[in-house]
Amino acid sequence: MVEQIVFILVSLFTLITAVVVVTNRNLFHAALALMASFLGVAGLYVLLDAGFLAAAQLLVYIGAISILIIFAIMLTRRLMHALESPFNSQWGLGAFTAVVAFAVMAGVIAQFWPVTPDSVTPLASRPEVSASILRGSVAELGRALVSSDAYVIPFEIASVLLLAALIGAIVVAWPKAEDE
Amino acid sequence: MPEVTIDWYVALSVILFSIGALGVLLRRNAIILFMSIEMMLNAANLAFVAFARHLGDLDGQVLVFFVITVAAAEVAVGLVLIVTIFRTKKSINIDEIHLMKG
Amino acid sequence: MEFQVPSLNLLIVLPVLIVTGWGMLLMLAEFFIPEEKKSWAPWLTMLGLVLALIQTIGLWGYNGGTFTPKGGAPMVVVDNFATFLNIIFLLTGILTVLISIHYLRRTGLDRPEYYMLLLFSVSGMMLMGMANDLILVFLALELLSIPLYILSGFAWPRPDSEESAMKYFLLGAFSSSIFVFGIALTYGSTGTTSLPLVLERISDAGMLGLVATAMLIVGFAFKVAAAPFHMWTPDVYEGAPTTVTAFMSVGAKVGGFAAMLRVFVAALPQLGEAWVPAVAGVATLTLIVGNVVAIVQPNIKRMLAYSSIAHAGYIMIAVAASVNSPDGVSAALFYMLAYLFTNLGAFAVVIALEHKQGEGVMLDDYKGLGKRRPWLALAMAYFMLSLTGVPPTGGFSGKFYVFRAAIEADLLWLAIVGVITSVISGYYYLRVVYLMYMYDGEGEVVANRALVWTVGLTALATLVLGLLPGPWFDMARDAALQTVQMVAGG
Numbered sequence: 001m002v003e004q005i006v007f008i009l010v011s012l013f014t015l016i017t018a019v020v021v022v023t024n025r026n027l028f029h030a031a032l033a034l035m036a037s038f039l040g041v042a043g044l045y046v047l048l049d050a051g052f053l054a055a056a057q058l059l060v061y062i063g064a065i066s067i068l069i070i071f072a073i074m075l076t077r078r079l080m081h082a083l084e085s086p087f088n089s090q091w092g093l094g095a096f097t098a099v100v101a102f103a104v105m106a107g108v109i110a111q112f113w114p115v116t117p118d119s120v121t122p123l124a125s126r127p128e129v130s131a132s133i134l135r136g137s138v139a140e141l142g143r144a145l146v147s148s149d150a151y152v153i154p155f156e157i158a159s160v161l162l163l164a165a166l167i168g169a170i171v172v173a174w175p176k177a178e179d180e
Numbered sequence: 181m182p183e184v185t186i187d188w189y190v191a192l193s194v195i196l197f198s199i200g201a202l203g204v205l206l207r208r209n210a211i212i213l214f215m216s217i218e219m220m221l222n223a224a225n226l227a228f229v230a231f232a233r234h235l236g237d238l239d240g241q242v243l244v245f246f247v248i249t250v251a252a253a254e255v256a257v258g259l260v261l262i263v264t265i266f267r268t269k270k271s272i273n274i275d276e277i278h279l280m281k282g
Numbered sequence: 283m284e285f286q287v288p289s290l291n292l293l294i295v296l297p298v299l300i301v302t303g304w305g306m307l308l309m310l311a312e313f314f315i316p317e318e319k320k321s322w323a324p325w326l327t328m329l330g331l332v333l334a335l336i337q338t339i340g341l342w343g344y345n346g347g348t349f350t351p352k353g354g355a356p357m358v359v360v361d362n363f364a365t366f367l368n369i370i371f372l373l374t375g376i377l378t379v380l381i382s383i384h385y386l387r388r389t390g391l392d393r394p395e396y397y398m399l400l401l402f403s404v405s406g407m408m409l410m411g412m413a414n415d416l417i418l419v420f421l422a423l424e425l426l427s428i429p430l431y432i433l434s435g436f437a438w439p440r441p442d443s444e445e446s447a448m449k450y451f452l453l454g455a456f457s458s459s460i461f462v463f464g465i466a467l468t469y470g471s472t473g474t475t476s477l478p479l480v481l482e483r484i485s486d487a488g489m490l491g492l493v494a495t496a497m498l499i500v501g502f503a504f505k506v507a508a509a510p511f512h513m514w515t516p517d518v519y520e521g522a523p524t525t526v527t528a529f530m531s532v533g534a535k536v537g538g539f540a541a542m543l544r545v546f547v548a549a550l551p552q553l554g555e556a557w558v559p560a561v562a563g564v565a566t567l568t569l570i571v572g573n574v575v576a577i578v579q580p581n582i583k584r585m586l587a588y589s590s591i592a593h594a595g596y597i598m599i600a601v602a603a604s605v606n607s608p609d610g611v612s613a614a615l616f617y618m619l620a621y622l623f624t625n626l627g628a629f630a631v632v633i634a635l636e637h638k639q640g641e642g643v644m645l646d647d648y649k650g651l652g653k654r655r656p657w658l659a660l661a662m663a664y665f666m667l668s669l670t671g672v673p674p675t676g677g678f679s680g681k682f683y684v685f686r687a688a689i690e691a692d693l694l695w696l697a698i699v700g701v702i703t704s705v706i707s708g709y710y711y712l713r714v715v716y717l718m719y720m721y722d723g724e725g726e727v728v729a730n731r732a733l734v735w736t737v738g739l740t741a742l743a744t745l746v747l748g749l750l751p752g753p754w755f756d757m758a759r760d761a762a763l764q765t766v767q768m769v770a771g772g
Contacts, residue, residue: 007184011192018196021215022203034215041196041222048189048233053244057225060248065218065255072211072259076266095206102198137238144242151242153349153357157409157421158249160302161428164402165253167309168432169260171395190470197463204456213452220459224466231470240469243417247462250424254455257431261451264435265444 007047014040027073035066052138189230197223210262214255221251291348294341294360297334297368298408301375304330305401312394323394324383327401328376335372341365347414355478359414366615366761367411367540370622374533375404377626377736381633382525384730389639391436391523399429400529407533411540416465416475419541423461423505426537427454430530434522437639446521453504453514461501467494477549485552495550495557499564502545505538506594508564509571516579519587524636524643527583528629531590536618539597543611547604554605562602562696568595569703577710582632583643585710586625589669592707593621599696600684606691611762613683616755620668620676620747627740628665631658634733637726648714649723658729659718661741666711668744671704676747683755 017040020033038061045054144150200223203216225244232240292299308326315322342365347356378400386392406425413419431454435447465475471487471494472480484491500511507515519527546557572592579585597614604610635642635651652659668675681704688697729737747754 003184004182007188011188014192015195015199018199018219021219022199022207022212027209027211030212030215034218037219038222041226044189044192044226045229047184048229050229050233050241050244053225053229053241056245056248060252061218061222065251068255068259069211069215069218072262075263076211095202102194102202137241140238141241141245144238145245148349149351151246151351151417154246154415154417154421157418157425158246160402160405161253161421161425162249163306164399164425164429165256167395167398167402168429169256171393171399171432172260172264172435172438193466200459204452210448210452214455217452217455217459220456221462224459224463227463227466227470231466231473234470235473237473239475243465243469243475246417246421250421250458250462253424253428254451254458257428258451258455261431261435261444261448264438265441265448268439268441268444 003047007044010040010043010047014044028070031066031070031073034069035062038062038066052141186230186234190227193223193227193230196220196226210265214258214262218251218255221247291346294344294346294348295358295412297338297341297372298405298412300330300334300337301372301401301405301408304334305398305405308394308398308401323397324379327397328379330401331372331375331379331404335369335376338365338368338372351476354474355414355476357415357418357476358409358412360412362761363544363611363615364408364411366758367536367618368408370536370618371404371407371411371533374407374529374536374622374626375400377622377630377740378525378529378533380732380736381528381626381630383732384728385523385525385633385636388637388728389437389523396433396436399433403427403429403433403529403533407537407540410537411544413541413544414477416468416477416480416545419545420458420462420465423501423537423541424458426534427458427505430454430526430534433526433529434518436526437523440639442521442640443523444521446518449514450518450522457501457504457511460497460504464494464497464501467491467497470494477545480549481552484550491553492556495553496560498545499557499560502538502542503564506535506542506597507591508594508598509568509591510564512568512571512591512594515591516584516587519590520581520583523639524583524629524633527586528626528633531586531629532622532625535590535594535597536622539594539601539614539618542601543604543614546601547611551605558602558605561598562693565595565598565602565696566699568592568598569699573703573707573710576707579710580645581643582645582648582714585645586628586632589707589711590625592703593617593625593669595703596681596684596700597621599688599693599700602696603684603687603691603693606693607687608690609683609687609759609762610691612755612758613680613687615758615761616683616747616751617680619754619758620680620744623740623743623747624665624668624675624677627661627737627744628669630733630736630740631662631665634658634727634729634737635725637728642725645714645717646723647725648717649721649725650718651723651727652719653722654724655727655729658727658737661737663715663718664741664744666714668748670708670711672708674745674748676744676751679747679751679755683751 014037017033017036021030021037024030038057042054042057045057145155146152197220200216200220204213207213225247228240228244341360345361347359349357386396403426406422409422410426413422431447431451434450435444437443467490468480469475471490472483474480504511569592572588572595576585576588579588597617600610600614600617635647668677671677671681685697685700
């Protein structure tokens with residue numbers, strides 16, 4: 001019972017703040033709502049026994065990404081006072097596309113809804129595995145990331161990716177030679 | 181009250197993803213668009229973690245790390261582009277960039 | 283299984299290691315080489331790419347993988363499919379360096395970072411063809427794209443270049459998040475992201491597997507610029523520096539198709555009934571939009587952007603045919619090889635006429651080129667014929683194989699759409715030829731030696747692929763069959 005109530009509260013929090021992000025006219029408020037939404041997702045990770053990811057979510061998404069976004073907002077802050085329509089000129093088409101896409105996906109979800117633990121669905125057909133595999137799994141995660149029989153190659157590519165992004169960001173942000 | 185199952189999480193992640201997609205398609209401010217994209221990535225991460233929990237294996241959680249890394253790389257590149265374009269144009273509204281027009 | 287693939291075989295991924303390592307080397311070298319000798323960067327880049335190319339050619343015929351998880355399939359595979367594509371990517375890189383050298387100098391964009399980002403992007407492309415795991419496909423896609431976002435904006439503070447980068451970035455990031463959600467759903471419905479395991483389990487995945495497939499299609503369609511996900515293409519191609527446009531019109535597109543073929547043909551053939559009509563539909567729309575809208579473009583970069591959309595449509599025909607025809611994949615591979623030479627050649631001519639950044643790129647600037655620079659005009663005319671698909675050109679051979687594969691796969695109607703749109707495309711391609719020979723005009727042409735070499739080599743390659751397509755198509759066939767066999771067997 002407690003689990004359900006906590007799930008519903010946390011997911012409502014996540015969704016409501018997400019809606020605020022896409023509807024709010026004030027950029028700064030939207031960014032704060034985004035942080036709250038990230039926080040909600042971190043809460044869901046805790047409910048899913050992924051404590052370490054919840055911590056990573058707090059550090060990276062809230063600690064780094066949101067702060068960078070707020071930096072960007074402050075660097076471009078004149079816009080906050082601009083009196084423009086918040087929606088783009090093709091909002092009708094956009095809304096239509098998004099609603100149709102949502103309806104399709106909702107229809108798919110409805111295929112295996114309502115769900116009881118023994119209803120036959122592609123997801124429920126697999127046995128639940130004891131949570132002990134997932135609890136206290138930080139060491140396992142760490143090993144998986146650097147083992148040659150696990151995820152070392154994606155790990156290395158991700159590091160090259162970060163390097164490329166850093167070089168790129170510096171190239172664009174650095175003043176050109178003639179400006180110096 | 182029924183048990184909280186994987187499907188609740190998947191449904192939640194689909195709704196979150198759709199809200200993000202709606203934001204990308206409807207809004208005109210580049211930073212809001214960017215935030216919506218981050219939200220969509222978060223929805224994907226949530227789905228990964230939920231599926232990992234359900235399948236009882238760690239792979240899903242490992243994959244989330246890579247998505248987070250990519251999100252971090254995108255944020256660096258994206259925000260520097262947004263700030264640069266603002267320096268030149270004094271606007272980051274995408275209608276002036278004609279995002280959806282060919 | 284008796285034959286054990288060694289868990290780590292770095293030799294087979296050496297080409298990628300060389301390319302990424304070279305990017306980092308370039309970064310370090312920048313500190314040690316004095317300012318006045320900055321012209322080293324392109325030649326050093328070229329050296330790295332050529333070394334990687336030699337390594338890659340040496341791997342032709344190799345079939346295996348490395349980085350194998352316990353009880354799983356290798357994450358990185360090197361088979362002829364990957365090797366064939368890697369040759370395309372490395373050639374794209376080499377030719378891009380050749381056309382960039384002088385262009386960057388005269389437009390004031392000559393900075394070593396350009397070449398570093400180019401190398402990183404090439405390594406991402408190479409990994410697209412070698413990735414045997416969806417998460418690796420995703421990371422490779424990002425490694426391909428992120429440098430390209432920056433390169434499109436490399437001409438900052440020019441507003442059109444910045445806007446192009448921004449637009450490319452926002453839509454690219456949007457499409458990757460759709461793609462990654464598709465991966466999440468695939469993982470949820472099959473419990474794995476490894477392509478051979480997905481192949482085994484996808485038929486039990488039900489509706490969730492189909493939604494995942496649809497999202498993967500959308501993700502790829504954005505990357506290869508297929509309609510209705512093409513809207514970023516014209517502005518990005520027009521705004522980006524022309525050399526970058528040339529690079530991404532070939533590299534990013536072929537990269538997208540590399541992973542698309544591997545994922546759809548090797549891992550999802552059982553869902554073919556669902557995705558073949560979808561891909562065929564996208565191909566039809568792409569062909570019509572690309573070819574019809576190209577007609578009204580006054581700017582050659584925009585025209586070539588729509589033309590590249592249309593060519594994505596032709597490759598999509600081959601993708602749709604690849605489940606039911608043994609030659610589908612090889613037709614796609616051959617088409618991409620021909621497209622590489624033709625399109626880069628055409629862009630090299632565009633660069634020769636673009637004497638200042640953003641000037642000399644209107645169709646009217648091509649008036650009288652036949653008299654001013656007869657050889658350049660002849661090459662351009664030949665590239666235009668090849669893009670239209672008139673024999674004897676590589677473009678014709680490519681279209682021939684693609685349409686034949688479509689007919690073999692019972693997609694006759696798609697082949698007919700392809701032929702009709704090719705005829706339409708003749709209008710705008712041949713208009714360039716008409717302008718070059720039937721009018722008088724004057725305009726500056728800057729053709730330095732590297733550029734002339736590029737034009738000559740690409741024209742020669744297009745001619746060879748047009749006159750003697752057989753051996754090259756056999757190569758593509760070797761490359762295609764082994765993908766399917768390898769995965770089906772493993």
